[in-house]
Amino acid sequence: MELPVAYTVFHLNLAFSSIEEEERQIVIDRCYWPLLKLAQDGFPIGIEATSHTLLEIDKREPNWTAALRRLISEGSVEFIGSGYTQMIAPLVPAEVTEANLMLGMSDYQETLGVRPQIALINEQAYSPGILPLYKAAGFEAVMMDWSEPSSHNNNWSKSYAHRPQTITGANGSQMPVIWSDAMSFQKFQRYAHSEIGADEYFEFLGLQLEQGAQAFPLYTSDAEVFDYRPGRFGSEAGIGAVSEYERIALLLKAFQGTDAVKLGTPRDALAFLADDATPIQLETAQAPIPVKKQRKYNILRWAVTGRADLTLNTNCWRLYESMLAAGELKTGQWRTLCELWASDYRTHITEKRWSVLIGTLEKNFPSSSGLAAANTKYASHLPADVKVERVGRFLVVETPQFHLALNCGRGLSIQSFGPGTYIPAQAGAPAKNGFIGTLAHGFFDDIEFGADFYSGHFVGEPATSPKITDLTKCEPVISFVPETGLVHITADIETTLGMIQKTIEFELNSHRITVSYQGISFPLANGTFRCGHITLNPQAFDPESLYFQAKNGGHTPDWHALWDRTTVISLDHGAPVSRLVSASTGLGLTDGVLEFGDAANYIKLSMDRIDAAGIGLITAKPVSDSFFVRAAITLGESDETVRSLETEVTTSLPDPKIRYSIEFGEQPKQL
Numbered sequence: 001m002e003l004p005v006a007y008t009v010f011h012l013n014l015a016f017s018s019i020e021e022e023e024r025q026i027v028i029d030r031c032y033w034p035l036l037k038l039a040q041d042g043f044p045i046g047i048e049a050t051s052h053t054l055l056e057i058d059k060r061e062p063n064w065t066a067a068l069r070r071l072i073s074e075g076s077v078e079f080i081g082s083g084y085t086q087m088i089a090p091l092v093p094a095e096v097t098e099a100n101l102m103l104g105m106s107d108y109q110e111t112l113g114v115r116p117q118i119a120l121i122n123e124q125a126y127s128p129g130i131l132p133l134y135k136a137a138g139f140e141a142v143m144m145d146w147s148e149p150s151s152h153n154n155n156w157s158k159s160y161a162h163r164p165q166t167i168t169g170a171n172g173s174q175m176p177v178i179w180s181d182a183m184s185f186q187k188f189q190r191y192a193h194s195e196i197g198a199d200e201y202f203e204f205l206g207l208q209l210e211q212g213a214q215a216f217p218l219y220t221s222d223a224e225v226f227d228y229r230p231g232r233f234g235s236e237a238g239i240g241a242v243s244e245y246e247r248i249a250l251l252l253k254a255f256q257g258t259d260a261v262k263l264g265t266p267r268d269a270l271a272f273l274a275d276d277a278t279p280i281q282l283e284t285a286q287a288p289i290p291v292k293k294q295r296k297y298n299i300l301r302w303a304v305t306g307r308a309d310l311t312l313n314t315n316c317w318r319l320y321e322s323m324l325a326a327g328e329l330k331t332g333q334w335r336t337l338c339e340l341w342a343s344d345y346r347t348h349i350t351e352k353r354w355s356v357l358i359g360t361l362e363k364n365f366p367s368s369s370g371l372a373a374a375n376t377k378y379a380s381h382l383p384a385d386v387k388v389e390r391v392g393r394f395l396v397v398e399t400p401q402f403h404l405a406l407n408c409g410r411g412l413s414i415q416s417f418g419p420g421t422y423i424p425a426q427a428g429a430p431a432k433n434g435f436i437g438t439l440a441h442g443f444f445d446d447i448e449f450g451a452d453f454y455s456g457h458f459v460g461e462p463a464t465s466p467k468i469t470d471l472t473k474c475e476p477v478i479s480f481v482p483e484t485g486l487v488h489i490t491a492d493i494e495t496t497l498g499m500i501q502k503t504i505e506f507e508l509n510s511h512r513i514t515v516s517y518q519g520i521s522f523p524l525a526n527g528t529f530r531c532g533h534i535t536l537n538p539q540a541f542d543p544e545s546l547y548f549q550a551k552n553g554g555h556t557p558d559w560h561a562l563w564d565r566t567t568v569i570s571l572d573h574g575a576p577v578s579r580l581v582s583a584s585t586g587l588g589l590t591d592g593v594l595e596f597g598d599a600a601n602y603i604k605l606s607m608d609r610i611d612a613a614g615i616g617l618i619t620a621k622p623v624s625d626s627f628f629v630r631a632a633i634t635l636g637e638s639d640e641t642v643r644s645l646e647t648e649v650t651t652s653l654p655d656p657k658i659r660y661s662i663e664f665g666e667q668p669k670q671l
Contacts, residue, residue: 004209005264005272006216006255009046009080009120009143009180010035010223014053017344019224020352028061030227034245036067039076043252046265047223048080048120051107052339058111069112078265080143081108081116084335085342088302090127090289090553090588091313091613092341093320097130097553099334101137118143118178118266120220123343124292125299126282127588129554131169141176141270142167143220145292147183149282152290156280163214163272168279170554176273177282178266180220182293184208188219191251192226192244198251209260215269216261285560285618286571287585289552296581300637303586303615306346307354307643310612310635314656315361316340317609322365336364347641362652382480383508386487395476395489396422401511402664404504405431407454411470411493412502413438414456417513418540418664430537435603435664439535444623453630456504456515456662458531460497463638468496468529470517512663520658528582529636530574530617532660534605536596536629543568543627545599550616552588557595562620568627574617574634582638587616594618594631597667604663607633612656633660 012032014024039045047068058065071077084103087096101119109115117140121130124145134142146161167177191201208216226244255263282290289299304310320337323329329337345357382388387398393409403422405415416422416434423432430437439453460468474491481488489504500519506512515532546562562569574583587594589607594616596603607614614633621628635656 003259003262004214004216005268006205006218006261007046007178007264007266007269008219009048009217009266010219011120011221012047012049012053012057012223013086013344014056015050015086015342015344016222016224017346017348017353018350020350024056025060027224027228028057028064031223031245032057032061032064034227034243035223036064036071036077038245038249038252039071040067041249042076043249043256044076044078044263044265044268046078046080048082050082050085051104051111052085052342054111055107065111072112072114078118078267079108079112079114079116080266081105081119081139082122083119083338085338086122086344087338087341088123088125088299088343088346088553089121089130089133090125090299091303091590092316092553093590094129094133094551094553094555096320096334096337096341097133098137099329100338101133101139103331103335103338105137117141118270120180123302124148124180125289125302126291127289127552127554128169128281128283128558129552129556131167131175132171132173132554135173135175139175141178141266143178143180143266144282145290146179146181146217148287148292148295149290152284152287153280153282159212160280162212163274164270166273166277166279168281170556170558174279176270178215178269179217180292181217184217185219185221186293189221189225192247194242194244194247198254201251202254205261215272217269218263283558283560285548285562285569285620286573288550288558288560288587289585291585295577295584296639298577298581298583298585299588300583300586300615300634301639301641302343302346303588303613304634304637305639306641307349309346310614310656311653312345312357312361313341313613314610315365315653317613318654319361319364321610336360340364349643358653365653382478382487385508386480388478391424397487397489398422399506399508401509403431403434404506404513405434405437406456406476406489406504407438408476408491409473410438410454411457411472411474412476412489412491412504413454413471414534414662416537417455417662418537419511429539432539434537435540435601436534436536436662439537439628444626444628446623449623449628453535453628455533455535457533458517458529458658459533460527460529460636462527464526466496470495470500470502474502510663511665512661514659514661516657516659521655526638526642527636528634528638530632530634531658532605532607532614532631532633532662534596534603534631534662536603538626538628540601541629542598542600546596546620546627546629547598548594548596548618548631550587550589550594551591553590557591557593562629567622568620568629570621572619572621574619574632580638580640583617583634586634587618589614589616589633594633596629596631599667601664601666604665605631605633605660606663607660611659 083100089097119139120143395406397404416431416437418434476491549557549559
């Protein structure tokens with residue numbers, strides 16, 4: 001009987017957020033050379049690195065890369081790929097991920113003489129849309145965390161963890177997945193840091209083997225945490241008198257002396273993939289972008305937290321769009337984009353490296369055209385086919401395409417938006433023909449939902465001050481711009497941020513409105529800031545065909561049903577994980593669009609990435625014989641990576657803009 005395999009993958013990253021550039025040689029000496037010594041001493045290991053890290057090492061220690069190349073050719077090391085930089089694929093354009101993988105493959109071939117067959121998903125942030133990109137790049141398998149996806153897939157057999165499985169991504173793409181595992185690598189780190197003894201560690205491993213493990217991820221994480229401390233947290237273990245790499249060598253030697261398990265590499269683990277294994281999906285509606293480790297490590301930490309993630313990501317999108325507009329991108333431009341979009345700038349980045357980053361963005365950012373904005377000329381009369389009427393506190397607009405009822409007592413929040421003329425409804429509901437709107441207090445009998453659920457507004461909750469909203473009384477001004485064909489509804493709204501201006505605009509021949517704000521500057525104080533709320537009218541949709549979809553780094557949207565056999569699925573992406581971490585997951589919206597719908601109609605909530613690279617949040621819950629479904633776009637969340645900003649290094653970059661659109665339509669007819 002073949003022995004189970006225990007495999008390792010040591011992740012190398014000289015661009016690690018907390019490592020200053022002048023510290024990189026120390027990391028090579030303390031962490032990377034001892035790692036190669038493990039392989040030289042006869043322990044088979046896996047090593048993964050971005051090609052950016054390899055090139056940085058080669059500049060300082062060409063003997064190290066030469067030694068790694070030799071060990072790979074001898075079979076002592078299996079090299080695992082990841083791309084040119086450690087970039088979060090579900091947050092960036094598919095084309096940038098494709099370039100990142102292509103550049104990485106090219107660099108690996110030139111530096112090490114190999115094109116790796118297995119890829120470690122960067123930061124273990126996965127979406128089904130990115131799987132075809134890895135397959136097209138030439139990878140045969142991917143590595144992904146077991147712990148987080150399995151916690152959301154209650155229908156999985158526990159035996160899935162015992163060996164590699166096959167996963168299904170977008171467009172029916174399939175690839176083998178070799179598991180990394182947060183619980184396992186954290187246990188290994190605790191042993192290496194002398195927090196637990198060898199006996200306790202082997203008890204842990206023995207339990208895994210007793211439960212049937214055939215391919216066990218011994219260690220699948222950072223190499224820089226041994227004999228070096230990046231300095232992210234005050235709770236980091238101290239470095240003892242005994243080298244941690246020596247403790248690792250002792251552990252691996254003990255493995256070689258047992259007949260219960262053998263040391264191997266990810267390729268050895270892949271041999272346990274069953275040919276008849278049923279393909280599984282890593283993502284769920286509750287967790288559309290699974291990420292490594294505990295739920296505080298979610299996609300939002302690289303999107304809308306950090307030092308100024310929103311500003312940084314928005315300006316990366318602006319740079320990308322401006323480069324595309326100028327013509328086909330050159331290799332150097334792709335490298336610049338990949339570097340600027342690297343995950344390490346978005347967590348515990350040091351002051352010095354942050355300043356360098358901002359300088360790089362400024363250097364590459366397109367200069368202003370210098371053209372003055374055109375003067376807007378408003379018509380004195382609205383077009384004849386726009387009907388506007390004040391009905392109590394509501395401003396009701398009717399066009400040939402839709403009705404729109406706005407609540408002037410609540411900051412022009414949307415009471416109802418849908419096709420046809422406005423048909424008022426009772427009991428706190430939107431219009432009977434409204435697709436979205438306000439579900440007023442009393443609409444649901446359930447006391448859990450005994451509140452007003454508005455649409456078309458924002459809510460900010462700073463960490464140390466009262467809540468901020470635009471839900472206050474206002475008086476709108478209506479105008480028409482003949483040159484653009486746009487009708488504008490504008491109001492000045494008093495908030496705790498000061499006076500802001502809110503505008504709702506639309507074209508006559510569309511089913512789309514656009515909401516924008518003036519007078520709100522980013523970044524705001526630490527806390528959350530969510531806008532673009534849309535609340536579905538449950539009377540207007542068929543619950544059994546409800547769905548949502550969004551692009552999360554792929555060429556096609558990731559689709560999720562909101563109905564599970566007998567009821568609407570219960571989920572809340574924006575629910576806090578803890579007092580410190582304000583949300584658990586979200587949607588990348590890499591084309592800026594979040595779509596809801598059923599078999600007959602759809603609603604689209606859109607935010608252009610060059611306005612603000614916000615993240616989508618979904619809430620869905622069954623309520624008695626009805627349901628509650630809502631979406632929003634978050635522009636700011638909180639976690640342990642949030643840092644105050646140094647004004648002098650951020651003011652030169654254009655601020656994000658709050659501007660989003662809401663559109664409805666009929667589903668295409670099936671032929």
